[in-house]
Amino acid sequence: MVIAFDRQWEEKNNTEYKHYIKNLEKLNDRFKNDINISIIYDRNMLTGYKDSPIDLDKEIFLKLFKERVRL
DSSP, rough: OOOOOOOOOOTTSSHHHHHHHEEEEHHHHTTTTOOOOOEEHHHOOOOOOOOOOTTTOOOHHHHHTOOOOEE
């Protein structure tokens, strides 16, 4: 399963970011024994605050997809 949530944080390591990571960890813990999970994670801040990976152009989406994190 590929998960691609909106970027719900303005700065890395702020409260929103930590909440986002915690929710992803919970999701992984819930399904890790049943399916393979990867996350489209905008670690280079290519999208804007509250943008989803598909809100911008195809090139940015494909870059984010190639850099996804496999859990």
